[in-house]
Amino acid sequence: MSNEKQITVTSPLLPGLDEFQGLLKEIWDSKWITNNGQFHRQLEKELAEYLKVPYISLFTNGTLPLITALQALRITGEVITTPYSFVATTHSLWWNGIKPVFVDVDPANCSLDPDKIEAAITPKTTAIMPVHCYGKPCDTKAIQEIADKYGLKVIYDAAHAFGVEVDGESILNAGDMSTLSFHATKVYNTIEGGAMVMKDEQTKKRIDYLKNFGFANETTVVAPGINSKMDEVRAAYGILNLRQVDAAIEARRKVAKRYRDALRDVEGVTFFDDMPGVRHNYSYFPVFIDSEKFGRTRDELYFEMREASVLGRRYFFPLISEFSTYRGLPSATRENLPEAYRLADTVLCLPMHHELSDSDIDRVLKFFKKK
Numbered sequence: 001m002s003n004e005k006q007i008t009v010t011s012p013l014l015p016g017l018d019e020f021q022g023l024l025k026e027i028w029d030s031k032w033i034t035n036n037g038q039f040h041r042q043l044e045k046e047l048a049e050y051l052k053v054p055y056i057s058l059f060t061n062g063t064l065p066l067i068t069a070l071q072a073l074r075i076t077g078e079v080i081t082t083p084y085s086f087v088a089t090t091h092s093l094w095w096n097g098i099k100p101v102f103v104d105v106d107p108a109n110c111s112l113d114p115d116k117i118e119a120a121i122t123p124k125t126t127a128i129m130p131v132h133c134y135g136k137p138c139d140t141k142a143i144q145e146i147a148d149k150y151g152l153k154v155i156y157d158a159a160h161a162f163g164v165e166v167d168g169e170s171i172l173n174a175g176d177m178s179t180l181s182f183h184a185t186k187v188y189n190t191i192e193g194g195a196m197v198m199k200d201e202q203t204k205k206r207i208d209y210l211k212n213f214g215f216a217n218e219t220t221v222v223a224p225g226i227n228s229k230m231d232e233v234r235a236a237y238g239i240l241n242l243r244q245v246d247a248a249i250e251a252r253r254k255v256a257k258r259y260r261d262a263l264r265d266v267e268g269v270t271f272f273d274d275m276p277g278v279r280h281n282y283s284y285f286p287v288f289i290d291s292e293k294f295g296r297t298r299d300e301l302y303f304e305m306r307e308a309s310v311l312g313r314r315y316f317f318p319l320i321s322e323f324s325t326y327r328g329l330p331s332a333t334r335e336n337l338p339e340a341y342r343l344a345d346t347v348l349c350l351p352m353h354h355e356l357s358d359s360d361i362d363r364v365l366k367f368f369k370k371k
Contacts, residue, residue, distance in 0.1 A: 002309040007360050009313045011353040012184045012191075013248050015240030023236035032232060035212075039235035046242055051163065052170040053197045055204040058235065059211060062159050062181025062194030064228035066092035068210050069155045069177045069196060070127075072203070077124035082112050083321035083332070084340045085131040088181075089157045090320045093129070101125070102321050102331040105340045109272075110134060110286075113339070114142035118150075120331065127153040132161040132171060135187075135283040136272065140166075140174035147175075155179070158197075162188045163249065165279040172197040182238065187252070187281045188245045190238035193230055248354035252282035255356050259285055262365045268294025269368060284315065285352040288343065298346050305367050311351065317344045 027033060040058060048056045059065045070079075070092060079093050083102040093100045103120050106113040110133040117128065128147055130138045138156070147154045154175030158164075162180060164171050172178040182193030198204050206223075209216055214225030230238075263269050268290040274280055289298040296304075298314070305312050319340055321332035334341050350364055 004309050006309040007351050007363060009311050009349060009351050010185045011355045012189055013241055013354060015237055019240050020237060027232050034229060034231040037232040039232045039239060040230060043235045043238045050242060051172055053172050055198050055201060057196045057204055057207045058230040059194040059228045060230050061192045062183055063088040063092060065179040065194050065196035066157060067095055068207060069179060070096045072207055072210060073153045073176060075127045075153060077126045078122060079127045079129050080117055080120050080125060081129040082131050083319040083337055084110055084133060084316050084343060085320060087320055089131055090326060102337060104337045107339050109136040110343060111138040114139050117146050121150055125152060127155060129155050129157060131157040134286055135160040135164050135281050137164060137166050137171045137278060160283045163281050167277045187249060187283045188241060190234040193234055249281050251354035252352060255352060255361060256282050256285055258361050259350060263368060266368050285350045286347050287350060288346045289348060298348050301367060302348055310364055313349045314347060315349045319344045
């Protein structure tokens with residue numbers, strides 16, 4: 001490993017310590033540290049306004065809203081989903097006793113290919129769970145048309161899609177529900193945390209019951225809920241991070257521009273450009289390596305960078321469908337998922353965060369120069 005400064009694939013957005021200590025003092029004085037306190041309520045209100053969504057419910061991480069959405073919508077049987085995602089997407093189905101059915105992805109956005117969905121629908125299918133991969137919007141219109149045709153629910157895993165909009169409309173409003181992750185690695189974080197977006201007040205009330213053991217009041221439990229509330233400390237941290245997230249996204253945009261300008265003419269390297277009408281959050285910068293044209297495989301490049309203390313990430317490799325829990329499923333084969341396997345075998349996410357300096361970016365880009 002090189003003695004040079006390590007360049008990490010991501011870096012957490014942190015609020016100012018002095019500001020945070022001021023809010024901590026308020027929490028300490030009030031002694032209200034969890035259970036829908038003032039900062040929890042304030043963050044829900046501010047996030048709903050920032051994200052342009054009608055209702056939002058905070059969670060202690062990004063996996064529990066997925067699990068809870070499936071419970072709230074009473075999803076059973078089979079759910080169509082993508083193998084090209086983080087394992088939490090499919091684990092949420094497994095924990096609810098639901099069979100995942102993998103459908104191939106569209107290489108144009110690495111998200112579920114709507115043209116492949118209908119062929120995977122069976123009498124047991126109850127829902128579709130797409131992922132806005134890398135924060136790039138799914139074809140929500142086509143997916144909704146299929147869902148409406150077959151009477152299916154749609155739950156979007158929007159873990160990567162904080163603040164993403166299409167023609168001024170939040171993509172979090174698509175489908176029946178959307179879920180977010182506020183993990184430390186995300187564009188916006190509350191250290192650990194997450195949220196669910198829903199369309200009406202009644203659904204929010206039900207979700208808020210479910211994430212608090214099912215309590216409707218002190219003596220009434222209306223459902224077999226779990227405990228997945230966000231505490232006051234992380235809510236306060238989130239309030240402060242919301243004030244600086246736009247500046248962080250702009251810094252990420254500039255990094256993406258530098259990468260694109262430098263890699264545009266590098267043979268064997270492809271990447272995504274911005275989509276027309278989309279407000280992107282630049283959460284990741286994946287490149288795809290054609291080893292014959294580039295002269296090295298993705299893995300050779302990955303380990304070469306790592307030796308020089310430049311940490312990329314093969315995200316998503318391996319596919320969820322290759323993990324032991326899922327690889328025996330009929331839909332998990334390479335023949336059924338050719339594009340997903342091709343992408344997983346060639347993807348490398350370059351360092352992407354708000355603190356990358358010009359010299360950091362130069363160090364990343366030197367691995368793409370001809371030797």
